[in-house]
Amino acid sequence: xxxxNLRTVIGFEFGRNLSKPRFWIITLVxxxxxxxxxxxxxxxxxxxxxxxxxxxxxxxxxxxxDESGVVDDALAAKLGGSPATDPAAAIAAVKxxxxxxxxxxxxDPAKQxxxxxxxxxxxxxxxxxSSVAQSLLQLSAQQKLDSPKLVQLASxxxxxxxxxxxxGHETAGxxxxxxxxxxxxxxxxxxxxxxxxxxxxxxxxxxxxxxEMILTTIxxxxxxxxxxxxxxxxxxxxxxxxxxxxVVAYALFRTQLNIPxxxxxxxxxxPQQMLVGALILxxxxxxxxxxxxxxxxxxxxxxxxxxxxxxxxxxxxxxFYIVTLVVSDPTAPIVELFSWFPYSAPVTALLRNAFGTLxxxxxxxxxxxxxxxxxxxxxxxxxxxxxxxxxxxxxxSLRGALARRRGFAEQQPR
Amino acid sequence: xxxxxxxxxxxxxxxxxxxxxxxxxxxxxxRGETFGFLGSNGSGKTTTLRALLGIYRPTAGRLLIDGTPxxxxxxxxxxxxxEERGLYKKESVIDVMTYFGRLKGLDKHEALTWSMxxxxxxxxxxxxxxxxxxxxxxxxxxxxLGVTIMNQPELLILDEPTKGxxxxxxRLLMDIIDEQRAAGATVLMVTHQMEEVERLCDxxxxxxxxxxxxxxxxxxxxxxxxxxxxxLDYAGALPESADYDVxxxxxxxxxxxxxxxxxxxxxxRALIDAGVTVSRFEPRRRSLDxxxxxxxxxxxxxxxxxx
Numbered sequence: 001x002x003x004x005n006l007r008t009v010i011g012f013e014f015g016r017n018l019s020k021p022r023f024w025i026i027t028l029v030x031x032x033x034x035x036x037x038x039x040x041x042x043x044x045x046x047x048x049x050x051x052x053x054x055x056x057x058x059x060x061x062x063x064x065x066d067e068s069g070v071v072d073d074a075l076a077a078k079l080g081g082s083p084a085t086d087p088a089a090a091i092a093a094v095k096x097x098x099x100x101x102x103x104x105x106x107x108d109p110a111k112q113x114x115x116x117x118x119x120x121x122x123x124x125x126x127x128x129x130s131s132v133a134q135s136l137l138q139l140s141a142q143q144k145l146d147s148p149k150l151v152q153l154a155s156x157x158x159x160x161x162x163x164x165x166x167x168g169h170e171t172a173g174x175x176x177x178x179x180x181x182x183x184x185x186x187x188x189x190x191x192x193x194x195x196x197x198x199x200x201x202x203x204x205x206x207x208x209x210x211x212e213m214i215l216t217t218i219x220x221x222x223x224x225x226x227x228x229x230x231x232x233x234x235x236x237x238x239x240x241x242x243x244x245x246x247v248v249a250y251a252l253f254r255t256q257l258n259i260p261x262x263x264x265x266x267x268x269x270x271p272q273q274m275l276v277g278a279l280i281l282x283x284x285x286x287x288x289x290x291x292x293x294x295x296x297x298x299x300x301x302x303x304x305x306x307x308x309x310x311x312x313x314x315x316x317x318x319x320f321y322i323v324t325l326v327v328s329d330p331t332a333p334i335v336e337l338f339s340w341f342p343y344s345a346p347v348t349a350l351l352r353n354a355f356g357t358l359x360x361x362x363x364x365x366x367x368x369x370x371x372x373x374x375x376x377x378x379x380x381x382x383x384x385x386x387x388x389x390x391x392x393x394x395x396x397s398l399r400g401a402l403a404r405r406r407g408f409a410e411q412q413p414r
Numbered sequence: 415x416x417x418x419x420x421x422x423x424x425x426x427x428x429x430x431x432x433x434x435x436x437x438x439x440x441x442x443x444x445r446g447e448t449f450g451f452l453g454s455n456g457s458g459k460t461t462t463l464r465a466l467l468g469i470y471r472p473t474a475g476r477l478l479i480d481g482t483p484x485x486x487x488x489x490x491x492x493x494x495x496x497e498e499r500g501l502y503k504k505e506s507v508i509d510v511m512t513y514f515g516r517l518k519g520l521d522k523h524e525a526l527t528w529s530m531x532x533x534x535x536x537x538x539x540x541x542x543x544x545x546x547x548x549x550x551x552x553x554x555x556x557x558x559l560g561v562t563i564m565n566q567p568e569l570l571i572l573d574e575p576t577k578g579x580x581x582x583x584x585r586l587l588m589d590i591i592d593e594q595r596a597a598g599a600t601v602l603m604v605t606h607q608m609e610e611v612e613r614l615c616d617x618x619x620x621x622x623x624x625x626x627x628x629x630x631x632x633x634x635x636x637x638x639x640x641x642x643x644x645x646l647d648y649a650g651a652l653p654e655s656a657d658y659d660v661x662x663x664x665x666x667x668x669x670x671x672x673x674x675x676x677x678x679x680x681x682x683r684a685l686i687d688a689g690v691t692v693s694r695f696e697p698r699r700r701s702l703d704x705x706x707x708x709x710x711x712x713x714x715x716x717x718x719x720x721x
């Protein structure tokens with residue numbers, strides 16, 4: 001019966017949230033915003049690239065004076081250039097409209113600016129002059145190097161592979177960071193997106209005066225577990241919807257959006273890190289959920305619960321104020337404090353786990369500790385819901401509600 | 415052999431802080447009967463029901479349903495209409511009814527079919543897909559009633575069932591209670607409507623200051639509290655007598671209280687002999703309303719005074 005009821009609660013809670021326009025508005029607002037940004041970037045990139053290409057390839061007639069000796073005359077001729085001897089005359093010709101442009105290359109173009117004179121087209125089209133002037137200089141310089149290898153090196157095309165060791169073993173470096181940091185992303189998404197719903201999940205029974213009906217129909221543990229599982233499932237739906245535009249963008253428009261290629265073959269999955277990360281994610285999620293459910297059971301309305309909810313939200317962001325310490329000096333007392341304090345531990349520990357500075361023993365202790373604490377808080381949350389949510393319209397003291405379990409409550413019943 | 419009672423309350427005590435709300439309460443509800451749970455506001459009726467249904471944990475004593483403390487697994491045999499009522503307001507009527515039906519042990523099809531038939535019966539089938547908070551108060555009451563009885567409960571617990579109900583829904587509720595009784599359900603109801611108690615209840619308990627003040631069949635309780643009243647229309651001066659007490663009088667109308675077995679003919683003769691012209695002399699058993707007023711009169715007047 002309990003299992004049937006658990007399934008029924010999950011189905012009801014999942015279905016009704018999924019059918020609410022509000023859920024989809026909240027869920028879709030981020031992906032839609034991302035898509036809008038992608039489209040804008042795409043359009044902007046296409047336009048910039050087209051303009052740059054058009055400017056580079058634009059065929060203009062120009063004269064030039066090269067004091068650096070870098071410019072190749074044959075190349076300049078191909079681009080429509082002819083050498084000048086008198087800069088003042090060349091500028092006068094541009095002014096008079098008899099010459100389109102004049103480029104004055106200084107003796108040391110690496111330190112001095114190239115002076116570009118041209119007939120005005122418009123603010124965007126005028127870019128063509130400097131574009132052609134720079135291209136001519138770059139191409140001439142590359143030609144002088146006379147080696148594709150040197151050209152590539154000169155243009156910054158240098159790759160390096162770093163291998164680092166810790167305790168005699170090769171470490172994964174940045175590739176090892178990607179997978180475990182996803183746990184942190186998932187934790188933030190789950191808490192930020194679902195926090196309000198967790199809080200409202202038990203407040204709703206209270207505000208609607210459904211508590212007595214529901215308490216005599218279903219075990220409160222099944223009810224609350226069902227709500228938590230359905231919220232978790234809703235969170236996964238939201239994460240999938242969020243990830244969808246990223247996946248589409250990566251698969252179809254990677255080049256246009258300048259997204260770096262993700263080489264999964266280099267992705268490092270350390271089983272120890274993954275296990276500890278999963279443990280801390282589940283423990284942290286359960287602890288925050290249990291706490292929010294408990295707050296919902298004690299507070300009369302969502303408005304009253306707001307300040308405490310705010311404090312919990314601050315606690316998950318506080319570790320980011322010491323993120324550099326978390327990475328560089330994980331043994332610092334403040335990092336240790338944040339690692340062990342239950343409500344800042346998930347974020348701090350997940351960060352440390354991703355950067356490989358969380359020892360296995362500490363990760364396991366924290367993960368198991370969070371799970372145990374979550375179980376205790378959930379148990380208290382169930383008791384508060386069972387004995388506290390009946391107090392419609394007023395705040396219940398923790399002591400009062402827990403005492404009521406034993407029949408010694410402080411408050412007079414209605 | 416008498417079947418075991420479906421509800422047993424044995425030496426129940428409930429403390430809230432330093433206040434003892436229920437002192438030492440014992441009663442039982444037999445299978446198939448309609449049992450009235452009466453008392454003034456604050457006398458501990460709702461507390462007792464909540465303790466019976468596991469919502470409060472008793473300080474002492476045993477409260478059993480079908481021989482064991484209440485467990486939500488009994489939900490498929492229970493129909494409970496609490497004093498504080500509500501439904502999931504942002505869901506559709508049919509979704510809420512189906513949800514509760516499933517929690518009460520019906521499968522989805524059964525819950526759906528039953529709900530639609532019920533909504534047709536109470537003439538709100540067209541509101542099946544409407545959000546609960548878009549319904550009128552009366553329509554919400556109908557849905558609430560449907561949710562209470564949709565599992566054909568063996569035990570129906572109604573806490574002030576007619577409270578806040580309009581006359582149409584009150585009638586509907588009474589019909590439903592009658593149907594449930596006819597189907598063999600046990601009904602335990604808290605009410606202040608004495609005419610409902612007299613019409614429906616087999617046995618009653620009157621709670622005062624956290625203890626049973628009277629307990630038994632309606633007739634037994636009526637006999638325990640002074641038997642008979644005589645309604646009198648008269649002219650002249652009403653003489654004093656050891657045979658009756660004058661409960662009220664004025665404008666040619668009086669109510670006399672007499673003991674069980676009193677010589678009614680002798681009283682009438684004595685009045686006539688005293689020169690009183692009697693145009694109406696109507697003896698009847700004391701109503702529960704009278705008894706209620708007698709037991710809780712001081713509290714009721716106190717409440718009025720406070721108002």
